[in-house]
Amino acid sequence: MPIVLIYVEAQPDGNLRKASLHALAAGAQLAQATGSELHGAVLGKDANKLADMVKGYGLKTVHAASAPHLEHALAETHGPAMAELAKSIGATWVGAAATAVGRDMLPRAAARLQAAMATDVMGISGSGNDVVLTRPMWAGSVMADVKLNTPVKCFTVRATEFPAAQAGAAGEVKAFNAPAPTVPTQFVEFKEVKSARPELTEARVVVSGGRGTKGDFKEIEALADELGAAVGASRAVCDAGWVPNDLQVGQTGKVVAPQLYIAAGISGAIQHLAGMKGSKTIVAINKDPEAPIFQVADYGLVADLFKVLPELRAAIHAAK
Amino acid sequence: MLFPMKILVTAKRVEDPESKIKVKPDGTGIVPEGLKYKINPFDEIAVEEALRLVAKHKGETVVVSIGGKEVHEQLRHAMAMGVDRAVWVNHTGPLDQMAIAGLLKKVCEKEKPDMAILGKQSIDDDQNQVGQYMAEWLGWGQATFASKHESLDSDAEKSKTPALVVGADGKTVKVVREVDGGLGTVECTLPAVVTTDLRLNQPRYAPLPGIMKAKSKPIEELTPAGLGVDVAPKLTVLKMSAPAPRKAGIKVPDVATLMQKLKTEAKVI
Numbered sequence: 001m002p003i004v005l006i007y008v009e010a011q012p013d014g015n016l017r018k019a020s021l022h023a024l025a026a027g028a029q030l031a032q033a034t035g036s037e038l039h040g041a042v043l044g045k046d047a048n049k050l051a052d053m054v055k056g057y058g059l060k061t062v063h064a065a066s067a068p069h070l071e072h073a074l075a076e077t078h079g080p081a082m083a084e085l086a087k088s089i090g091a092t093w094v095g096a097a098a099t100a101v102g103r104d105m106l107p108r109a110a111a112r113l114q115a116a117m118a119t120d121v122m123g124i125s126g127s128g129n130d131v132v133l134t135r136p137m138w139a140g141s142v143m144a145d146v147k148l149n150t151p152v153k154c155f156t157v158r159a160t161e162f163p164a165a166q167a168g169a170a171g172e173v174k175a176f177n178a179p180a181p182t183v184p185t186q187f188v189e190f191k192e193v194k195s196a197r198p199e200l201t202e203a204r205v206v207v208s209g210g211r212g213t214k215g216d217f218k219e220i221e222a223l224a225d226e227l228g229a230a231v232g233a234s235r236a237v238c239d240a241g242w243v244p245n246d247l248q249v250g251q252t253g254k255v256v257a258p259q260l261y262i263a264a265g266i267s268g269a270i271q272h273l274a275g276m277k278g279s280k281t282i283v284a285i286n287k288d289p290e291a292p293i294f295q296v297a298d299y300g301l302v303a304d305l306f307k308v309l310p311e312l313r314a315a316i317h318a319a320k
Numbered sequence: 321m322l323f324p325m326k327i328l329v330t331a332k333r334v335e336d337p338e339s340k341i342k343v344k345p346d347g348t349g350i351v352p353e354g355l356k357y358k359i360n361p362f363d364e365i366a367v368e369e370a371l372r373l374v375a376k377h378k379g380e381t382v383v384v385s386i387g388g389k390e391v392h393e394q395l396r397h398a399m400a401m402g403v404d405r406a407v408w409v410n411h412t413g414p415l416d417q418m419a420i421a422g423l424l425k426k427v428c429e430k431e432k433p434d435m436a437i438l439g440k441q442s443i444d445d446d447q448n449q450v451g452q453y454m455a456e457w458l459g460w461g462q463a464t465f466a467s468k469h470e471s472l473d474s475d476a477e478k479s480k481t482p483a484l485v486v487g488a489d490g491k492t493v494k495v496v497r498e499v500d501g502g503l504g505t506v507e508c509t510l511p512a513v514v515t516t517d518l519r520l521n522q523p524r525y526a527p528l529p530g531i532m533k534a535k536s537k538p539i540e541e542l543t544p545a546g547l548g549v550d551v552a553p554k555l556t557v558l559k560m561s562a563p564a565p566r567k568a569g570i571k572v573p574d575v576a577t578l579m580q581k582l583k584t585e586a587k588v589i
Binding site: 011012017074075076079099100101103104105107108110111112116117118119120132136137138139140141142143144145146147148149150182183184185186187188189190191192193199205227238239245246251252259260271277280281282283289294295296297298299300301302308311312315316319 | 335337340341343350416417418421443444445446447448449452453454455456457459460461462463464465467494497498499500501502503504505506507508509512518519553554555556557558559560561562563566568569570571572573574575576578579581582583586588589
């Protein structure tokens with residue numbers, strides 16, 4: 001039986017990165033469309049803990065490689081390991097979430113497999129040998145249906161477009177030996193950006209500020225804290241240096257799909273919209289009634305954000 | 321002492337990121353009318369970084385572009401910024417990432433640079449693959465998403481160590497990368513592939529004397545056949561379409577109405 005193999009990613013703290021559950025859901029869909037088994041791969045210094053965390057998510061088999069050189073998810077170590085595993089089990093599809101690690105590592109595995117690859121897959125259709133993947137081009141201005149023509153095919157998944165895989169029966173965990181690295185790239189350090197707020201891509205509510213804040217994020221942050229939300233920003237304010245870049249929502253930043261997205265003082269450039277259009281409910285607050293953000297907002301309020309954000313915060317506080 | 325560096329950079333010709341991209345009604349591509357073209361913004365950052373490194377270390381910069389004669393515009397632009405010479409891989413028609421990476425690998429084998437710096441992705445295909453494929457096929461290390469954290473305008477940023485630092489022996493490069501949840505640093509043995517993220521630097525404007533000088537800088541012509549690369553697409557775009565529009569919402573007059581809608585209609589608060 002053919003195999004769909006999904007790379008399961010660990011966060012720096014060793015826990016499962018949630019985006020991988022969405023990649024597993026996409027993998028399950030693909031497995032169904034191609035009549036394949038769904039397998040997972042976990043790699044690390046000690047991969048067994050992560051293997052146990054993930055084996056219950058609809059996987060037939062979890063392949064776990066533990067080795068000191070796999071401690072950090074370097075493309076030069078995890079890439080070849082994924083490729084060699086795919087070869088040894090005869091996987092025909094190899095996927096990962098489109099995270100920084102997935103985007104860095106999987107093309108390297110694909111290169112070794114002589115496999116064509118689709119990045120940021122948002123939809124899967126067709127079946128058997130005629131599977132079609134839908135992915136964004138031109139910052140989401142275009143949706144392209146693509147077909148991969150190589151015997152082995154690789155893909156990364158835009159996590160917000162697939163539900164998270166649900167826990168079910170536990171699959172079997174099998175050890176595999178990852179090849180020793182041949183390219184001597186060294187991990188030096190990882191500096192975490194610490195925040196008391198939830199992670200942008202995983203938050204239920206996101207409050208974002210744009211140029212209209214003029215760099216004053218106090219009200220954005222206060223509202224976010226009242227809601228237990230993550231703070232986001234448009235590219236313009238990140239480029240201006242008003243807030244750190246890891247808050248950027250958009251095609252060149254993070255893609256988010258929370259239950260509620262509040263955009264304050266954001267005009268709605270196409271590249272920003274590409275990063276938040278999948279949100280369930282969108283609220284836009286902007287002084288300019290013609291701002292393009294209103295075209296995607298469920299609820300638009302034409303007003304000065306400095307006036308209405310405190311009012312909204314008070315109303316939410318009162319409603320608690 | 322500093323060792324001279326030879327750096328290869330890329331300059332893909334893409335639609336101006338400010339242009340409005342529309343899909344043809346038959347889904348075979350985008351409407352070309354009214355589009356302006358320029359160097360891929362991520363590649364422009366790669367060119368800038370190469371120029372800064374070579375200004376410090378001495379050495380040479382070479383820019384590569386693949387396409388029809390029109391890509392000379394992007395090669396000249398890179399040379400106007402300061403790149404020494406250009407390589408043009410003459411090819412018309414669609415190319416996928418494997419073909420591009422295959423061509424660039426051959427150019428690297430021919431030019432033998434210490435480092436190849438590429439944009440992390442091009443703003444048309446948005447695939448984010450070429451640097452990684454190339455690195456694997458060359459057997460080189462890779463440092464993708466080279467970046468800096470803070471704004472480039474801040475004082476803190478100006479005084480910070482650059483994101484790409486070549487080791488004292490000229491044999492390694494340390495690269496700060498933008499990754500999920502923070503900044504990661506790796507050290508690659510040279511030669512290596514580096515791909516650039518947006519905040520690595522602010523590319524310079526091409527100065528007028530540079531534009532004049534670029535006109536007489538050499539462009540070497542190569543072809544896929546001459547390089548021995550099969551460019552038959554392994555990824556086929558079957559159809560393009562416009563993204564599904566979100567259904568239009570409503571304007572609310574005040575915060576009270578907004579609250580009421582969020583509570584009872586959207587049920588998100």
